[in-house]
Amino acid sequence: MMLTWFRTGRASAVCVLVCAVLLLVQQAWYFGGWGGPEVVTLISDAAYVPQALVFTVLAARVAGSGRQDPRTRRAWLVITMAFGCQLAAHIAWFTQSHVVHSTSYPSTADYCFLLFSPFMFAGLLMLPGQHRRRRDRQKLALDALIVGAGGFIAIWYLLLGPILNAPGLTMWQRAVTAALPIGDLLLVLATSTAMLRRHQRDTPAPIRLLAGSIALTVTADVSYSWIQLNGGFTGGSWPDLLWLAGCFLLVLAADQQYRRPRHPEPRRRDRSAVFLLPYAASIAAYVLLAVQSSDLPLNPYGGMIFGSAVLTLLVMVRQSHALRDNRELAVTDGLTGLGNRILVTERLAQLARQPIRPGRHTAILLVDLDRFKPINDTFGHEAGDAVLIAAADAMRGVIRDGDLAARLGSDEFAVVLQGLPTREAAGSAAARLLEALRMPVIFGEHVLMVEASIGVALRESRDASGDTLLQQADTALYAAKRAGRARFEYYSDVMDTKAREAELRRAVAQDELVVFFQPIVALATGELKAFEALVRWNHPVRGLLGPGEFIDLAEETGAVVPLGAWVLRAACREAAGWRAGLPGAEPLRLTVNLSPKQVAQADLVTVVEAILTETGFPPDRLTLEITESVVLQPDPLTIGRLQALRDLGIHLAVDDFGTGYSALSYLRRLPVTVLKIDRSFVTGIADDAEARSVCEAVVHLGEAFKLHVVAEGIETAEQAAALLDMGCTTGQGFHFHRPLPPPEAGDLVRRQLGAPGPAALTDRNA
Template sequence: MHWIDPSSGASEPHKSSDGSLRARLAFAVPVVPERDRARPPRPPQRRSAANRLTLARSMSVWLGMGKRLREVPAISFRLGGGIRVRDFLPRGDSLTEQEWSRRHRVITVLLWSHAIGLALLIRLTGEGFIHAAGEGGVIALLAAGASAKGVPRTYRSALATLGLLSSSALLVHLSGGVIEMHFHFFVVVAVITFYQSWLSFLLAVGYVIVHHGVLGTLAPEEVFNHPAALASPLKWALLHGAFIGALCIACLAAWRVRELAENRERSARAALERVNFELAAAQALAQVGSWDWDLPADSIWWSDELFRITGVDPKRFRPTYERFLELVHPDDRGRVKEIVDRSYETGEPFDYECRIVKTDGEVRAVYARGSVAGDAAGNVVRMFGTLQDVTDRRHLEEQLTHQAFHDALTGLANRLLFTDRVQHALHGLIRTGEELAVMFIDLDEFKNVNDSLGHSAGDELLQEVALRLKGVLRLEDTAARLGGDEFAILIEKADRESATQIAERSLDALRRPIRLQGREIIVNGSIGVAFGDSEIGLEDLLSNADTAMYSAKKRGRNRYEFFEQRMHSDSVRRLELQAELKRALEADEFVLHYQPIYRLDPLEVVGVESLVRWQHPVKGLIPPGEFIPITEETGLIVPLGERILELACGQIQRWNETLDRLHPLHCGVNVSARQLGLPSFTDEVARLLLNFDVHPDQLVLEITESVLMHDSESVAKQLSELTDLGTAIAIDDFGTGYSSLSYLRNFPVRVLKIDRPFVRGTGAGVEESAYARAIVKLGHNLGVDVVAEGIESEKEFQELVAMGCDFGQGFLFAKPMPASELDAILKKPAQLDARGHPVGLGL
């Protein structure tokens, strides 16, 4: 068999009259007998023009189809057993944009190489430049469209597909239909499946069907160059179609397998990313970073959170054991290295807490945990663990610890920390045999400041006192606030001399004026000092200091007292007194004495002030100064005050029934701040007035200035209700508190009572009487009555009359007395001697 040109009919090697590359390539087919030949192939010159026309038409058809085709309908027919064919087919369009771009870039390069190679091949066949540029230009145009950046990837894939298939068709055309050139179609179809797109794949298959089936049947000489195909083009088209079909099945299978693998990989990657994301989120939330050290490779992996905790840039910082140690605080570095090295040697887990210094200088506290893994031979090959930022936790713990053992307002030690330190110091005395001292400090009249200027001013005062107390102590001593206005000091290694010095310095510090809300306030303190040794108990020591403090208060305040054993009896008596007061209330042992109040000009009795006394069954009559402070501390002042009101209203009723007076007698009753703070107080007063048939105007409720300053809104409401009821409100001991003109204008006050110290000054000269004169003038300007308390001399009486004081009371007229003794004075008019002085008033 000779390889000959089938169109020549000769047995010689093929020679082309035009010397084209087609001839020089000597593409040949086996010799076919004459009888098997159908019709001779068209000369190459004529076939070239026709094929180019057909190629152009095919490309236009498929370009038009590509515009309309977006998605391939799902193949949903079923096989036996309910199995769907589509389950075996690839889904398509599953590539990510990045993966598609990578594959498209390779295919586009392949297409451009075809455009250039085909143009060169046409020139080598002897065709002109225009011919080469025309046919190569079509491929180049498709390659340019496929390379365009702004075109959707569906169109770019379609253009690349048409470009490569057109290259296949052009190669078949240039080879004169040589059967081997059809293999290019097979390769291109396989390449197109890398797009994993049904549009590109069906476009490629359709192109082959049109080229081989339609064009091969209608113009077989344009597709095939051997007699059998030319004689039976449909048969050969189907044969080629069968091979293409087999190829498609293989490509679809490979595509599906690849797609399944990619889906599994993508799912696994997504799951891994999700796990990593959740891990990173959890680590960020918990501020926990993780690390893994491959010792044989000396490679350490850090999580993102670990980079954040240490404050290093993951792009610039390569984690190593040595570089991590550089981040550890120099004071902790040796300890950390020792712990990790010991874990490496022993294979035991480790944990430690240390400080790290970030690149910006910030120091953070971290807690590290780690484990060790070994190989079959027992060699350590891996270490891994976590590192947690515990800075905020440590700060919170420190804050909580500080709050648990320190006073929030002053920053001093609280009772818990103070007692702990005292207990610890007492245990230390067992070794040293020395003594320590405990001071209890209670601020004098702090309640008046707190009530008059408000709680914020009281807080400022306490803070200033704390600063001053800390300023007088030694470094080893402890100052504490026990609560309210009570402070304490622990003096270690103390003797009487050192304790005396600290007590005196403390009093001096407290005596200095404190400026609050634009005013200078002087607050004194009462200090009790108790010594302790190794034999005394904590509770006894603190109780002794407290007892000494109350002794200082009782002996005049603004002083210090050292504890003495005799003070125990006073403390016990105080407790007994408290118990007796409760019993006395139940036994109704409290009585009222009354002191008359006179109009000073003309002199006549206009009212009385009720003063409580305790008629003790054994001790006799006890003055209020000995039990009122305790009732105020314990709250017994409330039931006692109710009983005093009841006794006073009952006595007013009896006087109304027995005395024949032109004007009703007024009775003043002292009311405490606790009573006035009761929401039911007004109702209680109204009930008593109604029960005893007393006119409200006869009852004068006396309150101190400090009451006006305490919860002013509530007090104003209560006083307004009492005034509406008809009772009168008097300010007792006026001038000793912190009230202002605004308070006097805002409250329904009808009487001002001048305190005894200012009255005493009226008899000492013009300068000393200025205070009393100012109060009288103030009262008259405000339209209220003024009562002078504690008038004891004729000179004071005359001076008060001269300055226009309205009313007065005092020993000059009468001492407080039972109602039975007062009846004689109430029934007897006042008498004056020859000099105009009052006489015969029970003196």
């Protein structure tokens, strides 16, 4: 029941607050000296029990929580056992001091305190850490042993040596007294190991709190043992201040571990104060050795000890320089001397943890040298290296102190700018970089001209990670290259192909698309013959978008396949409704576009047949338009799929004929029945003899292949008359009708075909 109550966040917060109040009350009572030594002792000993109860229950909550990974739960199960020993020890100490008034040593409380150390030692070592190579594990062991050796020297000097020589102790008392500092030494080893093995991420708050608690506890234990050796310990002494503070840190550690997410975001750091532990332990050991040997003769002991200390110190300094050199090698590009990808990743991770402040913008510029590969291929890699070195020098001359320029690989560079006053400052920096990189590079007798394209991404979201910024800058970089190179582009959401693809697929799923219908008419009379289905996107933010805004993206990402199926189904359903409500609409034809990716789908025929069955639209009144890219290189499978569609009665049209590289021989092999003349051939036929001749040749070509010819893009009466003179009888364009939304298309059908009334049309979807 108690553990269930502790699972609530409010309950644990109340418990932490109560423990904090208890700690403050005990400290105030101690320093105030109220009530005399007996009252201070009673309050100090009583304050331990609720704190120990709280941190034991909170630790058990962590061990049984599904929010933690299995390794963490196992480690905290052992830590809970250690906390349970603490709880038992504090209850026993309070009982023997204030209930039975026992003064025996060692007591039950002493044994429970001793059990705390091995359980805590095992639990700390079981905590999961960063995966390491064998060599890294050996280095970690050496660092931990250095800390342990320094701690051993201090404990030997302060406790173990005096304990072995203390008079008046039985063998068992001497062993128990020595066991406490030895247990503390194990805790120092385990704590340093737990902290040192997290070199690639921030040490988690629970481990830092555990380390703080153990540091206070070890200090208090050493003080307790010293007092025991020199007159006997009584409750309410100053070590209680440290023990109680350590207990409160255990409460915080258990609470923070429970709140910690199962998969926290890793954070990289350059260095950490934790790495100073081996050096601090070595220095402390020599200080104690110097104090202990201060009364020894200078010759020979003093000089030897002094020389050993100086020698060790010099080795530490030399090692620190070696570590710094290794660090620079690890984050520096060997050719240009700039930073490398590792340094960029670390810098961006640091910046990602900082809050976004007005007037302090962060930007990353991704720089790619234009036409670098031809230089490498033509003049060799030495010329390419000369260009890269010159580009690096140019970047150094542009960026400010504190900014970072790095080479990511090949001819790609990154520049990290921080503390920019405005967004536009990033563009100004990119423009200066473009100008600096627009330079001649002298290589032997050759002058190599270099330019660059730059993508700019600004950190405008608190949640944007370093990897996200790099991806955004990369997207902007390729946008700059597509726009003509030698320029820079800011990243915007419109460039994000993955996000736009997901948005487009979501639009299909949520019925944000709508089909418009453009009438196809008889040129002589204007009589309605067919409708071409044209898709529009009713975007919730950007309004109604034409196909030019998203069809290319759909083709590029493959989203055009489900989109095309949706358009065919929606158009057939609408046209079937007209046929059902208007007896005169039965001859009306429907034309729908097929993308090349749809034609390449193995299940195309099955999908089309299923849609026709579902909507009830007759296949012999459907025309599917394919592009010239399908006509140009039709493989046997494609021809087979198209023939299967023709066998269903569906007509096939070649759309935008003449705009690509059509192979006329394929028109004979493919089962097409309609040829649509592109609008580019229609423009100008009314007043340009050459344009008229070309268009007339295309019309006669369609007739030669026994294809029905339809003209697109008719905008004037003169164009319609000229096409009619050439023998083209059917067409579409703004001169007759613009694309119409479904209600207006239905009204046109009723007017043209003499429908009985709107009620019949209204019932078509019943």
